[in-house]
Structures are given as C-alpha cells and as structure tokens.
Amino acid sequence: MGERGRPRGFDRDIALRRAMELFWHHGFDGTSMHDLTAAMGIASPSIYACFGSKEQLFRLAVELYAATEGLPARLALERTPHARAAIAAMLRANADRFTDPATPPGCMVVLASVAGSGKNPGLQAFLVERRQEMHAAILNRLRRGIADGDLPPGTDASALATYYMTVLQGMALSARDGATRADLETVIECTIGRPVEMSAARLES
Structure with missing residues (x-):
C-alpha cells in the first residue's frame, strides 16, 4: 500500500x-x-x-557525517593489520577528508563545538559522546595491538589514545585555519614515531 x-x-x-x-x-x-x-x-x-x-536536523546531519565522511577513517583503523599502521592510516584518512576542496575544511564533529552549540547543553553532550566514540575506537585498537604483540606490553593505551585523539582534533582545527594536506602529513609523520616508546618508558621509570 x-x-x-x-x-x-x-x-x-x-x-x-x-x-x-x-x-x-x-x-x-x-x-x-x-x-x-x-x-x-x-x-x-x-x-x-x-x-x-533544527536540533533534530543537526543530529541527523552529524549521523550522516559519521556514516559517510567519517567512515574511511574508522575502516582504516579497524582493518589495517598493525596497530601503528592502523593509527597512521586513520590519521591520513582524516587528513584527506579535512582538506578535501569539495567539502568544508576540518571535522564537523570537532568544529561544531567551536562554531557553536554551547548554548544547548543537550546538543553539546551529544557532540561530546560522538567524540568519545572515536576515542574509544582508538583505545580499543591500541589494546588489540598490545594483545597481538604489535605494541610493547607496557604501553599505556589510555594515554596514547588521548594523545592521538588530541592530535586528530588539532588537525581538524588546523585544516579549518588553512593547513594543507602536506601540512597535515608533516604532523602525522611527527606523531607516529616516538609516542609508543615514550609511553612504555614512562611506565618503566
């Protein structure tokens, strides 16, 4: 019918x-x-x-963003075999999206809080939850890497997840301010090298 x-x-x-x-x-x-x-x-x-x-429309728009623009990074994080390579692939997939000239620069979920929504606590909490979901995905991937032997047993997965999430959010803001794909690649190259060793060393000291 x-x-x-x-x-x-x-x-x-x-x-x-x-x-x-x-x-x-x-x-x-x-x-x-x-x-x-x-x-x-x-x-x-x-x-x-x-x-x-308008609020419900915004929530649906954020869900659409996650299902489309955010999907390549999540798949890269989940499917790339080695933990370090998975983090690098996730950051690079996000960098591609943040600097795509066909869409607004940066990350909608990160920048929405900067550009507004502070007057609406419910909406602000909704955005915090979306960001926490990404943090949890990174944390789970790092823990999987420790279990698989990709990362040293003493690696502080929680600290690293917070570090990588902070880098990701900084990349989003940099892209909004005009950073190029090459600029973000430099950030990624600096990010992937030593944090794992530094995390393990901190626990051993």
Missing part, C-alpha cells in the same frame, strides 16, 4: 546532505533556518515536518 498524503516533492537524502555541509561550515548556532531553507531548497514547514526540528 502506497504512502498516504501529499508527496514531499524533494529528495530527503539530498536535502540532508546540504544541511550537513551547512552545519559543518557554520556550526549549529551559526546556521539559521533561513540559511537551511535556502540551502536545502525547501520551506521551513517542510523541514519541521520531515526532520522534526
């Missing part, structure tokens, strides 16, 4: 993608309903009818 009522008259996926890019560039607070209707090509009543509210 077909859907009852009047058809939407617009492509929901395309509209959501346009909203995602707008939020990505301007943040939640910096994006008005007027901006959204202009970018999505639909009137505000249709936005409310289809997506519920």
Whole structure:
C-alpha cells in the first residue's frame, strides 16, 4: 500500500546532505533556518515536518557525517593489520577528508563545538559522546595491538589514545585555519614515531 498524503516533492537524502555541509561550515548556532531553507531548497514547514526540528536536523546531519565522511577513517583503523599502521592510516584518512576542496575544511564533529552549540547543553553532550566514540575506537585498537604483540606490553593505551585523539582534533582545527594536506602529513609523520616508546618508558621509570 502506497504512502498516504501529499508527496514531499524533494529528495530527503539530498536535502540532508546540504544541511550537513551547512552545519559543518557554520556550526549549529551559526546556521539559521533561513540559511537551511535556502540551502536545502525547501520551506521551513517542510523541514519541521520531515526532520522534526533544527536540533533534530543537526543530529541527523552529524549521523550522516559519521556514516559517510567519517567512515574511511574508522575502516582504516579497524582493518589495517598493525596497530601503528592502523593509527597512521586513520590519521591520513582524516587528513584527506579535512582538506578535501569539495567539502568544508576540518571535522564537523570537532568544529561544531567551536562554531557553536554551547548554548544547548543537550546538543553539546551529544557532540561530546560522538567524540568519545572515536576515542574509544582508538583505545580499543591500541589494546588489540598490545594483545597481538604489535605494541610493547607496557604501553599505556589510555594515554596514547588521548594523545592521538588530541592530535586528530588539532588537525581538524588546523585544516579549518588553512593547513594543507602536506601540512597535515608533516604532523602525522611527527606523531607516529616516538609516542609508543615514550609511553612504555614512562611506565618503566
């Protein structure tokens, strides 16, 4: 049985993608309903009818970002065999996305807090949870590396995960400020070398 009522008259996926890019560039607070209707090509009543509210639209946009723009980095982290190589692959996949000229620079989940959402505690908590999920993924991959023998037994996986997450967030901000892919590659090269040895040495001292 077909859907009852009047058809939407617009492509929901395309509209959501346009909203995602707008939020990505301007943040939640910096994006008005007027901006959204202009970018999505639909009137505000249709936005409310289809997506519920501006906040719900933002949450859906973040989920779309994670499922599309964030997917290559997560797959690189999970599927690259050696732990160090997996971290490097994850950082490089993110660097590719952060500096892609076809999309806004940086990471939507990191930059959304910088560009706005501080006035909405629920939304801020939502973004913190998304970032914590990435931190947990890095931590789990490092622990797997220790179990597999990729990393020394004394490696402080928790400290390293926080370090790599901090580097990742810094890369996102640098890209927003104009850092090139080559600039981010330099950061990655500096990042991958000594932190594992330093972490193990700290525990032994």
